[in-house]
Amino acid sequence: MTVKIIADSGCDLPKEIIKELDIEILPLSVIIDDKEYGDGVDMNPKGLYKLMKDGKAPKTAQVSPGTFKNTFIKYAKQNREIIYIGFSSQLSGTFNTGYLMKEEVLEEYPESKIEVYDTLAASLGCGLIVHRAASLAKEGKTINEILEQIDFYSNHMEHVFTVDNLEYLYRGGRVSKTQAFVGGLLSIKPILNVEEGKLIPIEKVRGSSKVMKRMIEIMDKRGVDLKDQTVAISHGDDLEKANELKNMMKEKFGIKEFVINMIGCSIGAHSGPGTLAIFFLNKTK
Structure with a gap:
């Protein structure tokens, strides 16, 4: 029986990949006007971005302890080995909840094999790690072989991204009000990356x-x-610019394999409409 790969909606993988590789996705939540929506379940990204453009300021909530516990128990009862691959613990409390629920489930099912891994990655940076792990699981690799690759990908995953409007990062406490205001006036676009799981501005253009x-x-x-x-x-929600980036990469680097998807609700609530992000490895061997 293959290793079961579980991730949260912060990985932003396309639905067709999730289905093809039999990945279990646990949804984070988005809260708008005190009403809670499951990321990708009750609220889709396109709908969220429309609400944000209309002035709504969504908040987010982590995956619930009950969801983690019930999911782990479901596969423990099937005697499946489990790996939960988490969105960065520096950006969400979800990974820590998953770790605590793993410990609880192992008390009830001590023979189970449950591993939880903090990728310190976000969006499709995490998604590429989940994709690699699920592909290996489908090939029948052992849990240790899969964990080794998760570790390698996590340690060498690059995130480079920009946002269209600094106001959304200001709301999330990533930039000051003055920076957001001046940036908007001057059409300044920040470029950020992820270091040790945190968002770090690296330059402005x-x-x-x-x-x-x-x-x-x-x-x-x-x-x-x-x-x-x-x-x-x-x-x-800017596929045109995403495809423009894709064509630039194909022309300059000869890249053939791409995963392209809209940023999900749990991350998009903080980054906002018009965000663009690229993810790749800085080491392959």
């Missing part, structure tokens, strides 16, 4: 056309063997 070019330059500097990788692009 004026204008959206220049920011995409700069993202590609950073990718060129940090990436290795890019044409042989599966590269991911996530976007805040």
Whole structure:
């Protein structure tokens, strides 16, 4: 029996990949006007971004302890080995809840094998790790072989992204009100990455056309063997620009394999419409 791969909705994988690789996705929640919606269940990203453009300020909530516990128990009863691959613990409390529920379930089912892994990654950075793990599970690899690859991918995953409107990062406490105001006036686009699971601004560029070019330059500097990788692009309801980035990558690096998807509700609630992000490895061996 294959290892069961579980992830949360912060991985932003397309539904067709989730179905093909039999990944169990646990939804985070989005709260709008005191009403709670399951990420990708009761609320889809396109609907969320429309509400945000209309002035709504959503909040988010982690996966509930009960959801974790019931999911772990379901597969423990089937004698399945389990790996939960979590969205960065520095951006959400979800991983820590998963760890606590794992300990509870192991008290009831001490013979079970349950591993939880904090990727310190977000969106399709986490998604590429989940994709790799689920592909190996489908091939029948052992739990230790899969964990080794999860560890490698997590340690070498690059995130490079920009947001269309600094106001959303201001609401989430990522930039000051002055930075958001001045950035909006001057069309300044921040470029950020993820270091040790946290969002870190690395530079600012004026204008959206220049920011995409700069993202590609950073990718060129940090990436290795890019044409042989599966590269991911996530976007805040701007498929046109995501495809523009894809074409730039194909032309410059010869990349053939892409995963492209809209940023889900749990991350999009903080990054906002128009966000663009690219994910790739800085080491492949």
